[in-house]
Amino acid sequence: xxxLGIPSKGRLKKxxxxxxxxxxxxxxxxxxxxxxxxxxxxxxxIQIILLAASDLPLEIKKGNLDIGxxxxxxxxxxxxxxxxxxxxxQQLGFGNADLVIGVPQxxxxxxxxxxxxxxxxFFRKKYSRCLRIATKYQNITREFLIDxxxxxxxxxxxxxATEGAIVNGIADVVVDITSTGETLKQNKLKTxxxxxxxxxxxxxxxxxxxxxxxxxxxxxxxxxxxxx
Amino acid sequence: xxxxxxxxxxxxxxxxxxxxxxxxxxLIFEKAGLKEISVPSLLTASDLVDLxxxxxxxxxxTTSDPVKGEQVLRPDFTVPILLKHLKGKSLQAKYFYCGNxxxxxxxxxxxxxxxxxxxxxxxxxxxxxSIALDVEAYLxxxxxxxxxxxxxxxxxxxxxTSAINELDITExxxxxxxxxxxxxxxxxxxxxxxxxxxxxxRNIRLHKSTTLLRWKEKLREFKSxxxxxxxxxxxxxxxxxxxxxxxxxxANSERNFLLKLMKFQSxxxxxxxxxxxxxxxxxxxxxxxxxxxxxxGLLSEHVNTKIVKFQVIYGLTTLEYYDGFVFGFQFDNxxxxxxxxxxxxDSLCSSxxxxxxxxxxxxxxxxxxxxxxxxxxxxx
Numbered sequence: 106x107x108x109l110g111i112p113s114k115g116r117l118k119k120x121x122x123x124x125x126x127x128x129x130x131x132x133x134x135x136x137x138x139x140x141x142x143x144x145x146x147x148x149x150x151i152q153i154i155l156l157a158a159s160d161l162p163l164e165i166k167k168g169n170l171d172i173g174x175x176x177x178x179x180x181x182x183x184x185x186x187x188x189x190x191x192x193x194x195q196q197l198g199f200g201n202a203d204l205v206i207g208v209p210q211x212x213x214x215x216x217x218x219x220x221x222x223x224x225x226x227f228f229r230k231k232y233s234r235c236l237r238i239a240t241k242y243q244n245i246t247r248e249f250l251i252d253x254x255x256x257x258x259x260x261x262x263x264x265x266a267t268e269g270a271i272v273n274g275i276a277d278v279v280v281d282i283t284s285t286g287e288t289l290k291q292n293k294l295k296t297x298x299x300x301x302x303x304x305x306x307x308x309x310x311x312x313x314x315x316x317x318x319x320x321x322x323x324x325x326x327x328x329x330x331x332x333x
Numbered sequence: 334x335x336x337x338x339x340x341x342x343x344x345x346x347x348x349x350x351x352x353x354x355x356x357x358x359x360l361i362f363e364k365a366g367l368k369e370i371s372v373p374s375l376l377t378a379s380d381l382v383d384l385x386x387x388x389x390x391x392x393x394x395t396t397s398d399p400v401k402g403e404q405v406l407r408p409d410f411t412v413p414i415l416l417k418h419l420k421g422k423s424l425q426a427k428y429f430y431c432g433n434x435x436x437x438x439x440x441x442x443x444x445x446x447x448x449x450x451x452x453x454x455x456x457x458x459x460x461x462x463s464i465a466l467d468v469e470a471y472l473x474x475x476x477x478x479x480x481x482x483x484x485x486x487x488x489x490x491x492x493x494t495s496a497i498n499e500l501d502i503t504e505x506x507x508x509x510x511x512x513x514x515x516x517x518x519x520x521x522x523x524x525x526x527x528x529x530x531x532x533x534x535r536n537i538r539l540h541k542s543t544t545l546l547r548w549k550e551k552l553r554e555f556k557s558x559x560x561x562x563x564x565x566x567x568x569x570x571x572x573x574x575x576x577x578x579x580x581x582x583x584a585n586s587e588r589n590f591l592l593k594l595m596k597f598q599s600x601x602x603x604x605x606x607x608x609x610x611x612x613x614x615x616x617x618x619x620x621x622x623x624x625x626x627x628x629x630g631l632l633s634e635h636v637n638t639k640i641v642k643f644q645v646i647y648g649l650t651t652l653e654y655y656d657g658f659v660f661g662f663q664f665d666n667x668x669x670x671x672x673x674x675x676x677x678x679d680s681l682c683s684s685x686x687x688x689x690x691x692x693x694x695x696x697x698x699x700x701x702x703x704x705x706x707x708x709x710x711x712x713x
Contacts, residue, residue, distance in 0.1 A: 186440075211555040212562065213548045214570050219522065224562070226512065227570060232561060235383065247387050254516035256386055271560045293559065 110173035113155035120199040150324045166190040171315045178305035182242045191310045200307030202284040206300035217298045225257035235259035239276035246280045249302045268292040351705025362429040370428040372413035378403035406435040429453040452698035459691035467658045468631045470695045474673045482665040488647025491621045491657045499615030503580045528583040597645045602638040654681045673699045
C-alpha cells in the first residue's frame with residue numbers, strides 16, 4: 106500500500122483533484138464520515154490521506170507519507186536541507202506563486218536589497234531597533250537575507266494576514282507568497298528588484314529512503330506512468 | 334572531574350583526559366591572577382538577536398517559553414560575560430570561565446554541537462594602553478598550548494579600518510564600508526559602487542540625480558504613511574544620496590591599496606616593515622601601524638615571531654565582533670578547526686556600555702573537546 110498525501114482544503118486541493126482526473130484517476134472518499142481518507146476509483150492500492158498543505162512536508166520527511174503533493178515553498182520552509190530527505194519528482198502546472206519581499210509603496214527610495222540593508226541600518230540608528238520583517242516563512246527568509254548579507258533585521262512570526270502586519274504596527278516589511286501581486290497592491294505594498302526569495306509551484310515529493318527502496322514497485326510505476 | 338568509585342579502577346572514559354586538562358588550565362588561569370566567572374546557560378533571545386542579528390538563530394539553539402519568551406542556549410561566553418561585567422562598577426577585571434556552549438553545526442563539521450570551552454576575558458579602561466593586554470592574552474594561550482605541536486595565525490582588523498578612515502571620501506561612505514567589513518560580498522559591492530568599478534559584473538545600484546528628483550516628487554503624492562519609518566526619514570535619506578552624488582569616489586590607487594591590504598599575509602616578524610613601507614599616509618593609519626609594530630616588538634621578546642603567521646584580515650568572517658588584534662591556534666598535524674581563538678572587541682564594548690564608561694576588552698576561548706581528545710575525527 107502506498108501512502109499518498111494531498112492538501113485537505115482550499116484551491117490547492119481542487120487543483121490536485123482536477124489534475125488527477127485529467128490523468129484518469131478519480132478521487133473518491135472512503136466511507137461516509139471519514140473525510141480525511143480517500144482513494145482512486147481506478148487504483149485501490151494507493152491510500153490517499155488528506156492533510157493541511159503545510160503539514161505535508163514533515164510527514165513526507167518522517168516517512169509517514171511515501172508521496173505527497175504540496176507547494177515547494179512549504180517543503181523549503183519546513184525541511185532544512187530538504188534535498189537530503191525528499192525527492193522532487195515533478196512540478197505540476199499549478200500553484201505557481203512567488204515568495205517576495207514587500208515594502209510600503211511610499212518607501213520610494215527602496216528598490217533593491219542594497220537599499221533595504223541601508224535603510225535597516227538607518228532605522229537601527231534612529232529607532233535603536235532592528236527592521237522587523239513579518240513572515241510565515243521564517244527559515245527561507247532568514248537564510249535568504251543572511252546569504253545576501255543584509256543586516257539589522259529581525260523576523261517576526263506571522264501565521265496569516267501577513268500583508269496587514271505593517272498597518273497593524275507588527276512589522277516594517279513583509280515576506281509573503283503572491284501569485285498576482287494583487288494582495289500586495291491592495292495593502293499598499295510593492296516588491297523590490299532582487300527581492301524574490303523563491304519561485305514556488307505545486308510538486309510531487311517523495312520520501313527519499315522509501316523511493317530508493319521502492320523504485321521498481323509496480324503500483325508506483327503505474328502511478329507515475331499515469332501522472333507524468 | 335568525577336572521582337572513580339570503589340571497585341572501578343580507571344574512569345571509563347580512558348580515551349579522554351578532558352578532566353585532567355581542565356584542572357591543568359584552571360591552575361594556569363588562577364596563577365595568572367584570573368577570577369572565575371559564571372553566567373547562565375539559558376539566555377534571553379531578544380537581547381542576543383539585537384546584538385548578533387538573525388544570524389544567531391541559524392547558529393544557536395532557541396527554545397520556546399510561554400512565560401519568559403524565547404530563550405537561547407548560550408552560544409558563547411564572551412557576550413554574557415561582557416553584559417555581566419558592564420552591570421558591575423569596576424572597569425578592570427580578568428575573568429576565566431569554563432562550561433558548555435551549544436551551536437548548530439553543519440553535517441561535515443567535527444565540532445560537537447555541545448562543546449566544552451574554557452577561556453578568559455580581560456577588561457580594562459579604554460584610556461590605558463591595550464597592547465600589553467593583547468600580548469598577555471596571546472602569551473597565556475600559547476603557554477597553555479605549549480605542550481602541543483601547534484602554530485598560530487594573527488591578524489589586525491584595525492589596520493584595515495584605519496586605512497578606510499584615511500580614505501578621501503565622505504563619512505557616510507566610510508561608515509558603510511566599515512559596517513560591512515565582516516561581510517565580504519556586501520563589502521566588495523560597496524567598494525565597487527564607491528569607486529564606480531562596473532567591470533566586475535556585479536549588479537550595481539547607481540542613483541542618478543534625475544531619479545532622486547523623481548523620487549522626491551513622487552513622495553509628495555502619498556497620503557498615508559503606515560509603519561514606523563516616516564516621510565521625513567525617507568526625505569533625509571534621499572538628501573544624503575543627493576549629497577553623495579557630488580562627492581568624491583574612492584581613487585583607483587586607494588582601492589587597490591585596500592584590496593592589497595586585505596590580501597596581505599606574511600610572517601609576523603616581517604609584517605610591520607612590509608606594511609609600513611606602503612604608500613598610505615595619514616594619522617589613524619599611521620597610529621594603527623605604530624600600535625602593530627609595538628605589539629609585534631613586545632611579542633618578539635617572548636615568542637619567535639618568524640614562525641607566527643600574520644594576515645591582516647585573519648578571522649574576519651568567522652570571528653564575529655572582533656575588531657582589533659585577533660589570533661588563532663591550530664594543531665600542526667591534524668586538520669582540526671582552530672583549537673583556540675580570540676581577539677579584541679572594543680567596539681562591541683562601547684556599543685553596549687553606558688555613556689561615561691569606556692571599556693576595552695580582549696578574550697580568548699579554547700575548544701576543550703579537541704584538547705581533551707574527546708572528539709572523533711570522522712575525516713581521518
